[in-house]
Amino acid sequence: MTIIRQDDLIESVAAALQYISYYHPADYIAHLARAYEREESPAAKDAIAQILTNSRMCAEGRRPICQDTGIVNVFLKIGMDVKWQGFTGSIQDAIDEGVRRGYNNPDNKLRASVLSDPIFERKNTKDNTPAVVFMEVVPGDKLDITVAAKGGGSENKSKVYMLNPSDNIVDWVLKTVPTMGAGWCPPGMLGIGVGGTAEKAALLAKEALMDDIDMYELLERGPQNKLEELRIELYEKVNALGIGAQGLGGLTTVLDVKIKTYPTHAASKPIAMIPNCAATRHAHFVMDGSGPVYMDPPSLDLWPNVNWAPDYNKSKRVDLNTLTPAEVASWTPGQTLLLNGKMLTGRDAAHKRIQDMLAKGEALPVDFTNRVIYYVGPVDPVRDEVVGPAGPTTATRMDKFTRMMLEKTGLIAMVGKAERGPVAIEAIKDAKSAYLMAVGGSAYLVSKAIKGAKVVGFADLGMEAIYEFDVVDMPVTVAVDAGGTSAHITGPKTWQAKIGKIPVVEG
Structure with missing residues (x-):
């Protein structure tokens, strides 16, 4: 009989969350490295180089891959012969304590992003609890655990739809993926669940994301059943859309497509699709009653020899302290810039408060005249850091x-x-303004360009406060120029046409 002790479960969850915050799964790195090798789009190749460089830096420095350290998902398969010992509350309570300890580890503090009230107050719980926990009782005497940290950018692009029984899954996916934009930080993977009921399909899609990435192996050996044939078809056709890394246009949008199914009603064909981003974070382990589980760190030899650095020959250095509207208007779509000087930050909560203050005629805490704002919610610094990982958040949330x-x-x-x-x-x-894009999935790399950071407004908002950053050669790409041309529209169209497998529809 296996006895699972509360303290062992708490420690195992906390250790796993620290582990996945700075170690990409080996299968993701292997597939991303191959995507980098074959990528022909300069913009996409540069973005993948930043992601790979960031990943290795995080593994070496044991700091988060992304500033959005996610909402915790835990999948438990509980053996029917497992016994529990020393629990002062529920299994959920124990897991939440593991999350609390994992996220508040002083050596690698993770960002608390969970809000207690999703509708009204939306107040941060400060410790990233509660986790979203799924439990299944199965035969056996072990506790099988998968721990994941799911970022908001990719989670927000989840889709659930009730297809008619005769509807084609490939058609739906190819119609839906372009509507997801690039806020899910491609290249990543797609988890697809088909069958059951609406909520079952969503759970299947999320579980599919926990499977190993093995598309290159599958392509080499060939499909052995209809589901594998469907995976390959979707992989090839989604990549033929030309969306590419960070949505800038390129050969690789997805590294893999995973599909799980479940029996369903004769009148139904529920489908869910959930993307995993460039900050793919999950780990699997089994507790057998012998104590807490700690995972071995991966060998740094797994990472390819890719070391991104600013290209001073191709990129224009910009002085933010003397920036003028005329200079902003001169930038062109796809142009790479290196930002220097002081910039302000702000995201959802800060923008909403600014809106309310302006409506009331109240003075803002900072002057935005001729300033640049960075949409970011950074991780708290540790040791000698000025700021923790500070990658960009999804810009479309600030569109309004x-x-x-x-x-x-x-x-x-x-x-x-x-x-x-x-x-x-x-x-x-x-x-006649401009919007600049920083690479999602390169948060630690970006933070190294930030040489000074201080809160200048709305301190009560925590990570959503307004900061002033002092940056040196922070890499960005002009994504929308003063004429309204978007690189996220022109880039994918260009590469979809170059790939030539799916006709480009104008308009």
């Missing part, structure tokens, strides 16, 4: 505030992740 910021605060440019929507692009065009 863009015109207000450009017309009422004097802001002249923005930095974020992925594309902008039509509302924001129109506002940027009208203001």
Whole structure:
């Protein structure tokens, strides 16, 4: 009989969360390295180089791969012969204590992103609890655990749909993936669940993301059943869309497509699709009653010899302290810049508060005139850091505030992740502003460009406060120029046409 002790479960969960915060799964690194080797798009290849460099830096420095250290998902398969000992509360309580300890580890503090009330107060719990826990009782005497940390950027792109029984899955996926934009930080993978009921399909899709990435092995040996044939078809056709790394256009959008199924009602064909981002983070282990489980660190030899560094010959250095609207208007789509000087930060909560203050005629805590804002919620610093990992957050969430910021605060440019929507692009065009894209999945690398950081407004918002960063050669790409041209529209169209497997539809 296996006895699982509360303290062992708590320690195992805490250790796993620390582990996955700075170690990519080996299968992800292997497939991303191969994608880097075959990539022909300069913009996409540069983005993948940043992600690979960031990944190795995190493994060496034991700091988070991404500033969004995720909402914790835990999948438990509980053997029917398992006995519990020393529990002062529920299994959920024990897991939450593991999350609490894992996220508050002083040597590698992780960002608390979970809000206690999703509708009204939306107040941060400060310790990233509670976790989302799934439990299944199975034959046996072991406790099988998968721990994952799912970032908001990719989770927000999840799709659940009730297909008609005769509807084609490939058609739905190819229609849906482009609507997800690049906020899920490709290249990653797609988890697809088909069958059961709506909520079962969603769970299947999430579970599929926990499987090993093995697409290259599958392509080499060939499919052995219809499900593998479908995986290959989706992998090839999704990549033929030309979306590419970070949505800038390229050969690789997904590294793998995983599919799980379940019996369903004769009248139904529920389907769910959930992407995993460049910050793929999950670990699997088994508790047998012998004590807490600690995973061995991977060998650094797993990482390819890719060391991204600024290209001073191809990139333009920009002085943010003397930046003018005229200089912003001169930037062109796809141009790479290296930002230097002082920039402000702000994301959802700060923008909403600014909107409310302007509506009341109240003075803002900081002057945005001729300033650049960076959409980011950084990790707290440790040791001698100025700031913790500080990669960009999804810019489209700020689209509805863009015109207000450009017309009422004097802001002249923005930095974020992925594309902008039509509302924001129109506002940027009208203001002759620009939107710059930083690479999602390179948070630790970006943080090394930040030489100074201080809170200058809304300190009560925690990681969503307004900071002032002093940066040196922070890499960005002009994603929307003053004329309203978006690299996230032109890039994928260009590469979809180059790949030539799916006709490009104009308009």
